[in-house]
Amino acid sequence: MNIVEMRNINKSFPGVKALSNISFSVKPGEVHVLLGENGAGKSTLMKVLSGVYHPDSGSIVLNGVEHSKLNPRLSREGGISIIYQELSVVNWLDIRENIFMGRMQSKKLGPVSTIDYAKLNQDTKKLLKQVNLDKYEPNKMASELSISEKQMLEIAKAISFDAKCIVMDEPTSSLTESEVKKLFEIIRDLKSKGIGIVFISHKLSEIKEIGDRISILKDGNYVGTWNVSDLSEEDMVRLMVGRELEKSYQEGHGSFGEVVFEVKNLSRKDGKVRDFHMQVRKGEIVGLSGLVGAGRSEAMEAIFGAVPKTSGEILLEGKRLTIHTPYDALKNGIGLVTENRRETGFFQNFSNKRNISIASLLKKSKFGGVCGLIQEKNEKEMAEKAKLDLQIKWAGDAQLTKNLSGGNQQKVILGKWISAGVKVLIFDEPTKGIDVGTKSEIYKMMRRLAENGIIVIVVSSEMPELLAVCDRIMVMAEGKVRGEFDITEATEEKLAMLATGNGG
Amino acid sequence: MSQGKTNKFAQFWDRYSTVSILCIMILVFGILRPKSFLTPANLVKIIEQSSIYILLGLGEFFAILLGGIDLSISSIMALSGALTAKLMVDFGFSPVLAILVGVVLFGLGIGVLNGILVTGTGLPPFIITLGTQAILRSLVYILTNARSVSGLPTSFQTTIGGHFLFFPVPVMIALLTALVLSLFTWKTQCGRNLYAIGGNPQAAWYAGITVNRHTVIAFALSGLCAALAGMVNIARLAAAEPNAGTGYETYAIEAVIIGGASFFGGVGIIPKVIIGGLIIGTINNGLNMAGVSSFYQQLAMGILLIVAVTLDRFFGGRSK
Numbered sequence: 030m031n032i033v034e035m036r037n038i039n040k041s042f043p044g045v046k047a048l049s050n051i052s053f054s055v056k057p058g059e060v061h062v063l064l065g066e067n068g069a070g071k072s073t074l075m076k077v078l079s080g081v082y083h084p085d086s087g088s089i090v091l092n093g094v095e096h097s098k099l100n101p102r103l104s105r106e107g108g109i110s111i112i113y114q115e116l117s118v119v120n121w122l123d124i125r126e127n128i129f130m131g132r133m134q135s136k137k138l139g140p141v142s143t144i145d146y147a148k149l150n151q152d153t154k155k156l157l158k159q160v161n162l163d164k165y166e167p168n169k170m171a172s173e174l175s176i177s178e179k180q181m182l183e184i185a186k187a188i189s190f191d192a193k194c195i196v197m198d199e200p201t202s203s204l205t206e207s208e209v210k211k212l213f214e215i216i217r218d219l220k221s222k223g224i225g226i227v228f229i230s231h232k233l234s235e236i237k238e239i240g241d242r243i244s245i246l247k248d249g250n251y252v253g254t255w256n257v258s259d260l261s262e263e264d265m266v267r268l269m270v271g272r273e274l275e276k277s278y279q280e281g282h283g284s285f286g287e288v289v290f291e292v293k294n295l296s297r298k299d300g301k302v303r304d305f306h307m308q309v310r311k312g313e314i315v316g317l318s319g320l321v322g323a324g325r326s327e328a329m330e331a332i333f334g335a336v337p338k339t340s341g342e343i344l345l346e347g348k349r350l351t352i353h354t355p356y357d358a359l360k361n362g363i364g365l366v367t368e369n370r371r372e373t374g375f376f377q378n379f380s381n382k383r384n385i386s387i388a389s390l391l392k393k394s395k396f397g398g399v400c401g402l403i404q405e406k407n408e409k410e411m412a413e414k415a416k417l418d419l420q421i422k423w424a425g426d427a428q429l430t431k432n433l434s435g436g437n438q439q440k441v442i443l444g445k446w447i448s449a450g451v452k453v454l455i456f457d458e459p460t461k462g463i464d465v466g467t468k469s470e471i472y473k474m475m476r477r478l479a480e481n482g483i484i485v486i487v488v489s490s491e492m493p494e495l496l497a498v499c500d501r502i503m504v505m506a507e508g509k510v511r512g513e514f515d516i517t518e519a520t521e522e523k524l525a526m527l528a529t530g531n532g533g
Numbered sequence: 534m535s536q537g538k539t540n541k542f543a544q545f546w547d548r549y550s551t552v553s554i555l556c557i558m559i560l561v562f563g564i565l566r567p568k569s570f571l572t573p574a575n576l577v578k579i580i581e582q583s584s585i586y587i588l589l590g591l592g593e594f595f596a597i598l599l600g601g602i603d604l605s606i607s608s609i610m611a612l613s614g615a616l617t618a619k620l621m622v623d624f625g626f627s628p629v630l631a632i633l634v635g636v637v638l639f640g641l642g643i644g645v646l647n648g649i650l651v652t653g654t655g656l657p658p659f660i661i662t663l664g665t666q667a668i669l670r671s672l673v674y675i676l677t678n679a680r681s682v683s684g685l686p687t688s689f690q691t692t693i694g695g696h697f698l699f700f701p702v703p704v705m706i707a708l709l710t711a712l713v714l715s716l717f718t719w720k721t722q723c724g725r726n727l728y729a730i731g732g733n734p735q736a737a738w739y740a741g742i743t744v745n746r747h748t749v750i751a752f753a754l755s756g757l758c759a760a761l762a763g764m765v766n767i768a769r770l771a772a773a774e775p776n777a778g779t780g781y782e783t784y785a786i787e788a789v790i791i792g793g794a795s796f797f798g799g800v801g802i803i804p805k806v807i808i809g810g811l812i813i814g815t816i817n818n819g820l821n822m823a824g825v826s827s828f829y830q831q832l833a834m835g836i837l838l839i840v841a842v843t844l845d846r847f848f849g850g851r852s853k
Binding site for chain 2: 333335354355356358359360365367372373374375376377378379383387388390391401402403445
């Protein structure tokens with residue numbers, strides 16, 4: 030009997046069909062890999078399994094019991110345990126408290142009930158032994174554990190719930206090779222005890238090594254389920270990404286000028302980027318592809334001066350730039366459209382006009398904007414120009430930017446950098462959470478900027494997006510540049526192979 | 534209440550809340566004590582008394598604008614006052630030189646120090662300025678031996694504490710400072726940047742604003758305003774008291790918050806801080822006039838603060 034049996038699951042969110050007719054099952058003692066691009070529906074499916082989302086239709090059977098109204102508690106009682114990518118270990122609690130949080134054994138001490146530490150320690154030790162953490166005492170603080178050890182702790186916690194099926198969401202994304210080996214040993218041990226594992230990963234070689242069966246999702250659709258041994262890595266990539274390309278925005282390709290922007294030997298203090306290099310020719314749009322955490326955004330942040338770097342040379346139009354802060358970057362004509370609009374993109378307390386003018390004001394002034402008066406007329410004109418150029422839809426330049434739609438907010442941010450007259454504009458996930466129509470407007474805008482001689486660099490996790498707008502695509506993995514493709518020879522398969530550390 | 538009415542009230546409140554509170558208070562005290570409260574002499578006195586709250590409020594405004602707080606202004610006020618008095622009385626400085634050193638340089642310097650401590654340690658301004666508040670207060674006692682410094686030059690007293698064309702000089706100092714700082718916040722790029730940092734420090738950093746430098750500037754302005762309050766205070770009292778201004782940082786915070794600034798930063802305007810300062814002065818004066826025991830004054834202040842901010846929360850567009 031299967032531990033998990035999900036049949037014909039459908040789930041829609043306003044405007045999006047997140048899952049359509051997905052079937053998924055987990056047998057005792059198997060590792061079932063779930064593969065798909067970002068946004069394919071893996072997380073949504075797992076949230077349905079854990080009872081966080083209610084499916085619109087379909088049936089879920091856990092250990093032979095059908096659940097029509099699954100909630101997180103019932104899911105846990107049904108033996109489902111999920112270890113998310115962002116671990117939920119509480120640093121300021123010790124190991125045993127982390128495992129038994131909220132359900133500690135108590136004993137009566139006269140009229141008072143107290144925590145039964147003896148029993149707790151005993152139980153904890155037993156669990157730690159199962160995940161190879163028995164070198165630690167149960168009262169060791171969680172903050173002293175490494176990331177992989179915290180992951181083991183999460184697994185121990187899952188076992189303590191008597192889990193029949195443990196879902197691991199990209200468990201190896203932040204582990205070293207030897208840590209991955211250890212994790213796999215534990216997974217094999219769990220398998221031998223009849224526990225089913227759902228393994229979500231983008232790393233194809235790992236999938237080949239540890240997986241038994243594989244289910245592939247694509248754009249919320251169910252592609253199919255196979256035995257891992259029956260598919261080659263190429264097959265997996267093809268099945269995962271195979272779909273029609275979006276309309277292309279490249280025109281007049283191949284007639285680029287000389288190299289105007291160059292980055293050499295860029296490394297970050299925290300090691301997230303090592304020896305990064307790139308060259309961009311005039312009129313060219315360069316894309317950066319790779320998995321989440323490959324170091325693409327991290328490299329761009331370092332170029333922009335938002336984080337400290339240990340080495341690196343940045344050349345613009347033959348001139349060597351010294352960039353220690355975003356202020357230096359702005360002064361030298363480099364702008365960054367960040368991934369998180371709300372957190373780092375615009376000011377919630379500012380009107381559209383002010384959000385657009387902020388960088389331009391800074392650029393003209395000395396001392397980071399201490400000197401100099403604001404010319405309100407200029408400011409107004411600047412906002413008006415941005416509105417027309419970018420076709421921003423707003424109620425007025427005095428309207429707060431936070432009240433605009435995501436797409437229009439992004440345009441305001443774009444307007445900020447364009448008004449500041451940047452020569453290099455870096456886009457980090459420029460169309461995240463933006464509707465299709467505005468997406469294509471932003472793509473066209475990028476092309477127009479490039480034609481006007483502005484260096485455009487695009488970081489994106491959506492390969493179709495890169496293929497649609499870029500002239501050349503670089504691939505990063507583990508903080509390093511792994512290779513690059515001219516758009517004429519780039520395909521999703523090739524990009525994915527290189528990003529997952531295969532081929533290239 | 535119908536939707537339309539609620540909206541109208543919300544709009545009105547958003548714009549005129551601070552002025553309304555002031556008017557209501559003047560009205561209430563005027564009705565309670567028509568003969569003593571609503572006299573020109575008393576109204577001038579209120580404004581004069583408020584000048585210190587206004588100056589402190591102006592300083593606090595910049596700390597709060599950045600989403601922080603400056604608890605040390607009361608101690609800066611006292612230390613600056615004591616230092617300026619000492620310079621004139623014991624060291625024979627001329628009033629102008631004493632003001633330059635003891636008020637302008639000292640106020641800016643201490644503010645810069647606060648700013649450097651905040652940006653350098655990365656600790657919340659609350660903690661840093663709680664520390665400097667205690668340190669500076671202690672320095673006042675050490676400097677003055679816990680005795681008041683009197684015998685200030687008459688020229689100093691009559692100029693700073695006196696009248697110019699029938700207008701109290703402390704009020705003029707407060708209003709002039711407010712005017713300059715208003716222009717600073719409205720018209721300069723630095724002022725605009727302070728709003729940006731207060732609204733979203735992360736986004737400010739990514740927009741190329743030198744966040745640390747601006748934080749130091751904000752605290753420097755805070756220190757300068759507090760020192761100006763100290764100067765006005767010793768001129769009005771004709772002496773520097775070592776315990777001057779103790780607890781006044783709460784008045785300053787109240788003036789700023791009742792004036793509609795967001796405690797989370799990025800929102801607020803200086804004219805409303807002036808009104809906030811006047812409100813504090815009016816309550817203190819009015820309750821005295823009404824013969825209410827001073828035990829009740831803090832009670833009234835506390836209730837007013839909570840009511841004003843609660844109304845903002847529900848009707849004001851800014852605190853959401």
